[in-house]
Amino acid sequence: MMAGGTKKRNPSDYNARIAATLGCPPALVRLPSPPPPSGPAAVPITWETPFALDHQHLDSYGKCGLRFLYTYLLGLGGRRDETPYMRMHNAVAETVRWLDRNFDAGRAEPEGFGEAFAAAWTEHGPVDHGHAEAYRTIADEMLRFLLGLRDEEGRLPPEAMSLAVAGGSVLSRAHDVVRNADGRLVVRRVATRKAPSALLKEIEYIVLDAAAEATFGEPVVVEAVHLTGGSRLPVEIPPKKRDELRAAVVAHMSGIGAGLFAPSVGSRCPRCPHHFACPGLPGGSAVVRRPLAWGR
Numbered sequence: 622m623m624a625g626g627t628k629k630r631n632p633s634d635y636n637a638r639i640a641a642t643l644g645c646p647p648a649l650v651r652l653p654s655p656p657p658p659s660g661p662a663a664v665p666i667t668w669e670t671p672f673a674l675d676h677q678h679l680d681s682y683g684k685c686g687l688r689f690l691y692t693y694l695l696g697l698g699g700r701r702d703e704t705p706y707m708r709m710h711n712a713v714a715e716t717v718r719w720l721d722r723n724f725d726a727g728r729a730e731p732e733g734f735g736e737a738f739a740a741a742w743t744e745h746g747p748v749d750h751g752h753a754e755a756y757r758t759i760a761d762e763m764l765r766f767l768l769g770l771r772d773e774e775g776r777l778p779p780e781a782m783s784l785a786v787a788g789g790s791v792l793s794r795a796h797d798v799v800r801n802a803d804g805r806l807v808v809r810r811v812a813t814r815k816a817p818s819a820l821l822k823e824i825e826y827i828v829l830d831a832a833a834e835a836t837f838g839e840p841v842v843v844e845a846v847h848l849t850g851g852s853r854l855p856v857e858i859p860p861k862k863r864d865e866l867r868a869a870v871v872a873h874m875s876g877i878g879a880g881l882f883a884p885s886v887g888s889r890c891p892r893c894p895h896h897f898a899c900p901g902l903p904g905g906s907a908v909v910r911r912p913l914a915w916g917r
């Protein structure tokens with residue numbers, strides 16, 4: 622008896638007789654080893670326009686390379702239905718761009734501001750909505766907040782800037798440039814949205830910081846202005862975070878330049894406009910004919 626109560630049996634006499642009829646065992650053929658795991662193949666991209674992007678492109682690429690490819694390089698963005706709230710933001714953003722173009726160092730509110738806002742509202746705002754007047758009041762308050770900030774000494778013209786990275790450039794724009802009373806140079810970006818909770822993680826400000834330092838040749842103070850919620854916040858990026866973000870900018874630009882667009886499957890996918898196409902790609906190469914960034 623074996624442990625556990627199993628009885629040991631002798632091999633059957635038939636085993637030898639059956640084995641004699643089977644001939645030689647076949648040679649053992651080893652299957653080839655599976656190939657080492659690899660990322661998706663590079664997509665050839667031809668840039669017929671300068672390889673220039675901005676922080677929104679890099680943010681998008683950092684979240685999902687494939688979505689960036691679909692949206693920006695293949696132009697499959699698809700237009701979202703715009704809510705009245707989004708249209709209100711569009712009208713404010715258009716007026717902010719008008720202020721940018723009509724900079725006047727001596728006047729926070731340049732001549733023609735009221736007319737410019739009215740035109741932007743008519744073209745972009747939710748004029749046909751039942752609460753149009755309420756939206757317009759909010760838009761007006763957002764712009765008044767911005768004009769109030771700009772009632773200061775030392776204002777210099779807005780500056781379009783470019784940062785050379787990995788064979789291309791990352792464009793940025795300082796909407797406000799101010800030489801403050803301490804002699805320090807302040808650069809600001811203005812956004813119509815609410816300030817994000819993790820401001821220091823935003824690539825937008827590391828690009829602004831690096832581009833402004835390269836453009837003006839001196840360290841700058843970076844500030845973030847958000848018109849929803851009316852905030853003006855300093856963006857003091859700790860050295861370690863700064864290195865991390867700068868490395869991310871270089872890695873993203875290098876990846877895009879090399880045609881690497883890895884999908885990033887996750888919780889964002891169900892709301893992605895490319896959900897049903899992903900991960901399919903047409904054959905051949907993509908050609909970028911029109912500039913993607915203009916330093917907005």
Ligand code: SF4
Nearest residue numbers: 685688884890893899
């Ligand atoms: S569905 Fe997901 S993985 Fe595919 S492109 Fe969109 S975000 Fe990226």
